[in-house]
Amino acid sequence: MSPKLVKCPTCRREIDWSSCEFRPFCSDRCRLIDLGAWLTEKHAIAGDAPAEEPGSSEPGSDAH
Secondary structure (H helix, E strand, O other): OOOOEEEOOOOOOEEEHHHOOOOOOOOHHHHHHHHHHHHOOOOOOOOOOOOOOOOOOOOOOOOO
């Protein structure tokens, strides 16, 4: 059976799925680049905007 080749989502390099330690990434570096993109919100899952909390009509207002 031939190895299943997939592309790394970060660098697009082809890797053997069954033998790659960092799958779906080709390396720890690509995994960390992807994690950084999620943490800085360059990647996001589409969805509804968060609902406003009651009493927070102005940004930065203190509703205590």
